[in-house]
Amino acid sequence: MCSYATVQTSLDGSAKGPGSSWFHVTDGTIYFDHPIHAMAEHTLNIDFAAPANGPSARVAVELTAASARDLVAAIQAALDAAPAERTA
Amino acid sequence: MSGSLCAETVLIGGAGGDEVEAYLARPAGDAPRGGVVVIHHMPGYDRATKEIVRRFAELGYDAICPNLYWREAPGAAPDDAAATARANGGVPDERLIGDVGGATAYLRSLPSSNAKVGVIGYCSGGRQAVLAACNLELDAAVDCYGAFVVGTPPEGFPLRVTNLVEQLPRLGAPLLGLFGKEDSHPSPEQVAELDQILTADNKPHEFHSYDDAGHAFFAVDRPSYRVAAANDGWERITTFYGSNLGG
Numbered sequence: 001m002c003s004y005a006t007v008q009t010s011l012d013g014s015a016k017g018p019g020s021s022w023f024h025v026t027d028g029t030i031y032f033d034h035p036i037h038a039m040a041e042h043t044l045n046i047d048f049a050a051p052a053n054g055p056s057a058r059v060a061v062e063l064t065a066a067s068a069r070d071l072v073a074a075i076q077a078a079l080d081a082a083p084a085e086r087t088a
Numbered sequence: 089m090s091g092s093l094c095a096e097t098v099l100i101g102g103a104g105g106d107e108v109e110a111y112l113a114r115p116a117g118d119a120p121r122g123g124v125v126v127i128h129h130m131p132g133y134d135r136a137t138k139e140i141v142r143r144f145a146e147l148g149y150d151a152i153c154p155n156l157y158w159r160e161a162p163g164a165a166p167d168d169a170a171a172t173a174r175a176n177g178g179v180p181d182e183r184l185i186g187d188v189g190g191a192t193a194y195l196r197s198l199p200s201s202n203a204k205v206g207v208i209g210y211c212s213g214g215r216q217a218v219l220a221a222c223n224l225e226l227d228a229a230v231d232c233y234g235a236f237v238v239g240t241p242p243e244g245f246p247l248r249v250t251n252l253v254e255q256l257p258r259l260g261a262p263l264l265g266l267f268g269k270e271d272s273h274p275s276p277e278q279v280a281e282l283d284q285i286l287t288a289d290n291k292p293h294e295f296h297s298y299d300d301a302g303h304a305f306f307a308v309d310r311p312s313y314r315v316a317a318a319n320d321g322w323e324r325i326t327t328f329y330g331s332n333l334g335g
Contacts, residue, residue, distance in 0.1 A: 004212075004235070004247045004273075006174055029175045034211075034304060034312075036131055036167045041302065041312050047171045055164035055172040 006031045015048045015059040023057050026050050035062035044068035092116035093145040095138070100194045102154060103186020109155040109162070110191060111138050113145035120202040122227070122333030123195030125188055126153040127209030127216045129304070132170035133157060136309050137210075147326060149206075149333065150195050154187045178212075178247040181219055188220040204333045206261075208325065209234060211304060215252065221263065222255040228332035230264045230325055233303050235273035238281045256285055262292040264328045266321045268301035268314070296324055 007030045015025045025048045035043040043062040050057040063071060079087050095113040102108035111133070115121065124144045128137040133155040144151035156179045161169035173179065192205045206228035209217030214234020221229035231237065237256075241249045263286065267279045274282075279297060286293045298305065298317035305314040306321060 004178075004249055005242045006247050008175060027175065029171065031174065034131060034310070036170075039311055041304075041310070047175065049171070049175065051172070051175065055161035055168040058168055058171055060167065060171065 005033075011048065013048075017048075017059045018056050023050050023053060025059075026052065032065070036060070038062040038064070040064055090116060091146055093142060095142055095145065098152075098194075100152070100154065100190050102158075102190040103183040106159065108187055108190065109133075109158045110194070111141050111153045111155075112151070112194075113138075113142045114150045114198070114200070115145050115148055118200055121148055121150060121200055122202055122204040122206065122329065123150040123152070123192070123198070124329065124333070125191045125195065125205060125207045125220075126151060127184075127188065127207065127213030127220070128153055128156060129209075129211035129213050129307075130170060130174070131211075132166035132173075134166035136307060139308075140210075140306075147329075149329065150198055150200060152191045152195055154191045156184065156187060159183075174247065178249065179216070180248070181216075181250075184216050185220060185223045188216070189224050192224060192226065202333075204228075206230065206329055206333050208232065210306060211235075212249075215249070218252055218259070218263065219255065221261045222252060222258040224260075226261040228264070228329060229259075229261045230266070230328065232266050232306060232321070233268060233271055233274065235278075237274065237278075238285065239274065239278045253285065256282075256291070257289055259286070259289075259291050262328075262332055263294070264324060265293065265295040266306075266317075266324065267295065267297045268303060268305050268317065269297050269299055270302035273303065294324075294328065296321070 009028045011028045027049045029047040046061045048059040099107045100110045141151045141153045157169040157173040161172045204227040207217045208230035210232045214231040301314040301317035304312040305317040
């Protein structure tokens with residue numbers, strides 16, 4: 001399939017990307033579609049990006065659907081385990 | 089056919105008078121021949137697409153693929169360009185028509201041109217091949233598993249895409265459609281709906297749907313590749329273009 005479905009969100013953080021350099025991440029693009037590299041027909045793809053710095057300012061992740069769900073749960077668990085006053 | 093060819097990157101006139109990067113492959117010699125515009129898939133103007141362009145040259149056509157993401161990401165890696173284009177909402181239909189029109193004019197301007205030009209597109213390019221054939225003077229069109237020629241695109245997402253049902257009466261070229269029966273975008277039901285619409289409108293078309301094949305069965309570098317479907321599909325394309333772009 002070629003779903004076209006794409007979800008975007010603003011992000012505030014950092015990622016280590018091209019040339020092993022860190023950059024400030026401002027945008028996230030999330031979609032379930034064909035991967036570029038992963039050996040699966042469809043994956044949950046996340047682009048951690050800084051569009052102001054050009055197309056190459058991007059960390060791309062391609063996860064199987066099961067892995068993506070595991071990641072969501074793991075992120076939630078990590079946030080839940082932290083002191084609430086620090087994650088508000 | 090010697091198989092000798094020349095491939096290079098060129099700049100062509102695209103939509104709005106913009107200069108757009110394109111990949112051009114031409115058979116050796118100056119014998120008159122048809123042209124093929126290749127519309128790349130959503131993952132972009134990549135190595136696999138350029139191989140397809142060269143294959144059409146090997147088949148005897150002047151072939152060209154415009155970089156549809158050139159404006160958003162000139163010079164970027166194909167995957168980064170595709171990500172940027174997706175985040176920006178995709179390729180507007182009017183711009184696609186202008187860029188394919190520019191590529192078509194470029195092919196017809198070549199001294200080897202016999203004035204006949206076909207278009208072929210894969211994935212999102214399948215829909216765009218039909219879009220081009222509804223709006224440009226073309227001699228043949230091939231839709232490889234393009235989603236949302238019919239059907240209802242998702243709403244509320246940044247990628248702005250509409251179906252082409254209202255434009256299909258303008259389809260001005262014979263259409264070859266190649267689909268996988270295990271695909272959901274387009275689904276077998278949507279392929280059947282398109283078939284019915286074109287039949288009712290007396291539009292020349294030829295559809296083939298393959299067992300054990302889903303989306304992107306031509307993509308040799310992906311798990312979706314299906315050798316039987318791809319080989320038969322290439323034979324269908326060769327015959328179809330031979331009938332419509334020769335002479």
